[in-house]
Amino acid sequence: MATGGAPLDALKRDLEGIVIFTDGACSGNPGPGGWATIVVFPEGQVVELGGGDHMTTNNQMELLAVIRGLESARATTHPVIIYTDSTYVIRGITQWVWGWRQRGWLTAEGQPVANRDHWEELVRLSSARSKSGGIDWRYVRGHTGVPGNERVDEIAVAYTKGQRVNLYRGPLLKYAVAIHDVPDNFALPEMRPKQAKQAAHCYLSLVDGVPMRHTNWADCERRVKGKSGARFKKALSEAEAADILRSWGVRL
Numbered sequence: 318m319a320t321g322g323a324p325l326d327a328l329k330r331d332l333e334g335i336v337i338f339t340d341g342a343c344s345g346n347p348g349p350g351g352w353a354t355i356v357v358f359p360e361g362q363v364v365e366l367g368g369g370d371h372m373t374t375n376n377q378m379e380l381l382a383v384i385r386g387l388e389s390a391r392a393t394t395h396p397v398i399i400y401t402d403s404t405y406v407i408r409g410i411t412q413w414v415w416g417w418r419q420r421g422w423l424t425a426e427g428q429p430v431a432n433r434d435h436w437e438e439l440v441r442l443s444s445a446r447s448k449s450g451g452i453d454w455r456y457v458r459g460h461t462g463v464p465g466n467e468r469v470d471e472i473a474v475a476y477t478k479g480q481r482v483n484l485y486r487g488p489l490l491k492y493a494v495a496i497h498d499v500p501d502n503f504a505l506p507e508m509r510p511k512q513a514k515q516a517a518h519c520y521l522s523l524v525d526g527v528p529m530r531h532t533n534w535a536d537c538e539r540r541v542k543g544k545s546g547a548r549f550k551k552a553l554s555e556a557e558a559a560d561i562l563r564s565w566g567v568r569l
Contacts, residue, residue, distance in 0.1 A: 334396040340469035341378025351476025352382040369476030380435040396450025402459035
């Protein structure tokens with residue numbers, strides 16, 4: 318998986334353009350999340366970016382990582398190469414988003430598109446680069462030893478845990494990550510057939526020791542968001558809801 322193994326035209330484009338690695342992570346999904354971006358400019362400068370959110374989802378963090386990377390490159394006119402292990406992001410921005418927009422931001426099933434605000438911002442930033450070489454979207458499989466992907470994963474996971482991260486900003490020559498060491502295959506994996514999700518029986522929250530049941534995630538999220546020490550979980554049955562409450566120390 319050395320740099321020399323990558324196609325020469327892809328490697329040349331990397332060296333002449335802006336290389337961006339992105340990743341998102343979430344503990345609980347929804348739950349505490351983190352995002353991370355590495356931006357490598359052709360002038361030989363590297364910028365690591367990252368952040369977290371107390372209440373978010375993995376997909377939101379994946380999208381935010383890409384958005385922050387493109388924002389950091391907004392003032393440049395070089396082509397952009399984005400490496401991500403999120404098939405959701407790549408398929409969304411290169412395939413699905415056009416149908417969503419035509420249907421008024423509804424899915425093929427007629428449901429509102431999740432994370433619409435993030436998608437609209439990503440569309441705007443992507444469209445703005447159309448006159449400067451566009452964006453080359455490249456899929457890298459996660460946890461396979463690709464140095465750039467491993468580093469953004471490390472940063473994103475640290476933010477899910479509320480840890481402080483030392484983000485690098487400086488010359489590429491002093492950067493410890495072999496950022497141009499990439500695989501020679503960027504093909505997306507085949508899509509798996511959709512499986513029906515089991516509907517939630519209810520959502521549970523615990524704020525200041527007081528439990529509450531909710532019929533939908535939006536109500537649960539509003540109650541726990543920003544509340545220190547709040548707990549929340551989806552239950553798929555009445556028996557599971559009782560088990561969750563007992564695990565929280567709630568007497569039934």
